[in-house]
Amino acid sequence: MSRSALLVLADGRFPAGGHAHSGGAEAAVRAGRITGAASLEDFARGRLHTAGLVSASLAAAAALGVDPSALDAAADARTPSPALRAVARRLGRQLMRAARATWPSPELDAVAAEFPKGMHQPVVLGLLARAAGLGAVDAAYCAAYESVGGPATATVRLLSLDPFDATAVLARLAPELDRVADRAVEAARRVLDDGVEALPAASAPLLEIDAEAHAAWPARLFAS
Amino acid sequence: MNDVSATAGIVACDDGRGGTALPVLESDGPLALRRTRASGSEAHVMLVGAMSGPHGGDRLAVRAEVRRGARLRVGSAAATIALPGQIKGEARYDVRLDVADGGELHWLPEQLISAGGSELYVTTRVDLAGTARLVLREEQVLGRVGEQPGRLTSRLTVRIDGRVLLDQELACGPDAPGGWDGPAVLAGHRAVGQLVIVRPEFAVEPVAARMMGEQAVLVPLAGPGALVTAVAADALRLRQVLDGVLAELD
Numbered sequence: 001m002s003r004s005a006l007l008v009l010a011d012g013r014f015p016a017g018g019h020a021h022s023g024g025a026e027a028a029v030r031a032g033r034i035t036g037a038a039s040l041e042d043f044a045r046g047r048l049h050t051a052g053l054v055s056a057s058l059a060a061a062a063a064l065g066v067d068p069s070a071l072d073a074a075a076d077a078r079t080p081s082p083a084l085r086a087v088a089r090r091l092g093r094q095l096m097r098a099a100r101a102t103w104p105s106p107e108l109d110a111v112a113a114e115f116p117k118g119m120h121q122p123v124v125l126g127l128l129a130r131a132a133g134l135g136a137v138d139a140a141y142c143a144a145y146e147s148v149g150g151p152a153t154a155t156v157r158l159l160s161l162d163p164f165d166a167t168a169v170l171a172r173l174a175p176e177l178d179r180v181a182d183r184a185v186e187a188a189r190r191v192l193d194d195g196v197e198a199l200p201a202a203s204a205p206l207l208e209i210d211a212e213a214h215a216a217w218p219a220r221l222f223a224s
Numbered sequence: 225m226n227d228v229s230a231t232a233g234i235v236a237c238d239d240g241r242g243g244t245a246l247p248v249l250e251s252d253g254p255l256a257l258r259r260t261r262a263s264g265s266e267a268h269v270m271l272v273g274a275m276s277g278p279h280g281g282d283r284l285a286v287r288a289e290v291r292r293g294a295r296l297r298v299g300s301a302a303a304t305i306a307l308p309g310q311i312k313g314e315a316r317y318d319v320r321l322d323v324a325d326g327g328e329l330h331w332l333p334e335q336l337i338s339a340g341g342s343e344l345y346v347t348t349r350v351d352l353a354g355t356a357r358l359v360l361r362e363e364q365v366l367g368r369v370g371e372q373p374g375r376l377t378s379r380l381t382v383r384i385d386g387r388v389l390l391d392q393e394l395a396c397g398p399d400a401p402g403g404w405d406g407p408a409v410l411a412g413h414r415a416v417g418q419l420v421i422v423r424p425e426f427a428v429e430p431v432a433a434r435m436m437g438e439q440a441v442l443v444p445l446a447g448p449g450a451l452v453t454a455v456a457a458d459a460l461r462l463r464q465v466l467d468g469v470l471a472e473l474d
Contacts, residue, residue: 046403
């Protein structure tokens with residue numbers, strides 16, 4: 001594996017459109033559930049162990065070469081909110097464009113041709129990791145980190161939170177990120193034998209409920 | 225008291241005279257099944273807990289099979305309360321539901337209450353044939369009044385013709401992965417529930433996503449199903465929301 005490739009992929013400036021999304025933080029801020037660094041940490045921790053774990057497992061499984069269409073269907077079953085399914089596919093399409101430009105590969109071209117409407121973003125992330133010569137662990141780390149990095153960055157803008165405080169939240173979550181990435185890779189390996197039902201299905205009721213409420217707002221700072 | 229292991233079973237089939245027969249209605253240990261008055265072609269069964277539980281270490285299971293063209297409604301007489309056992313250990317409660325083509329199942333048990341100190345892993349797995357119909361309600365209450373909840377993990381999987389429509393797991397209570405009671409997951413709400421409705425016609429005409437108050441949402445799933453996800457301060461308010469949606473969709 002190339003550590004440099006991992007840095008390129010995990011960089012928040014990687015041009016895949018993620019900056020337009022708050023990962024549910026905007027709705028939680030509006031509802032008064034995120035008010036500062038402590039509640040951001042609690043939000044990010046909950047998201048990490050639910051949506052983050054599922055995304056990391058999907059990404060790791062895709063990186064191991066599991067059939068992307070089976071993973072995409074598994075992602076649908078784990079994403080009841082149609083707003084979140086649409087966001088995941090939009091981000092998947094954007095990431096696919098960036099992926100084909102940055103690490104061209106016949107496998108990415110084939111998947112892009114087969115699924116013109118796009119696939120859930122973590123599945124594309126796993127395929128991209130493969131194309132970049134990275135492994136399942138790297139894909140899991142990228143997905144898990146994204147699941148908390150997005151809300152942290154968004155909250156800096158939404159609440160004018162001190163960026164030092166937001167970054168300290170991410171630093172405090174680092175040991176848990178490690179555990180989630182480990183669990184994700186373990187689950188992804190089980191998928192090779194037992195199929196996609198071995199993927200975690202951890203859910204967060206408020207993320208699902210708020211995503212639909214947020215999608216109906218007439219004006220918002222973030223797309224999700 | 226020793227750990228309990230029990231499996232109760234129901235089989236419902238078309239009786240050929242416009243009604244539903246129950247060739248199998250097997251109670252086991254604490255899981256007692258009673259047939260109650262039918263309504264029209266639909267057979268009604270009540271799950272009567274012969275004792276409170278499950279306790280730590282117990283292994284309970286309920287299986288229901290609805291055969292082609294049969295209609296079954298299952299309720300329970302009281303809430304199920306997960307309690308700590310004499311010995312430390314997780315209890316399991318596994319529900320397996322199968323509905324054949326043209327069959328219909330209404331699975332509407334009372335709440336599952338996670339009492340302080342209990343540890344329970346619940347799985348509900350539903351396998352539907354392509355033209356089967358389902359209404360399934362699942363409600364969890366975290367702790368009795370004024371009590372911290374126990375450890376509860378609940379996984380709900382619904383498949384149609386072998387394809388997974390919905391797969392959701394919620395873990396809460398002591399030692400659950402962090403943030404379960406935080407702003408992304410439950411934010412202090414002590415009742416959480418889901419209502420799953422599967423109808424073949426939803427494949428053509430799915431429900432429109434909409435909020436049902438501030439803490440509940442009705443959404444179309446990626447297939448012929450709809451889901452209500454709701455959180456509430458308590459069991460009563462949760463039930464009001466779910467009942468409201470059910471009445472509207474009926």
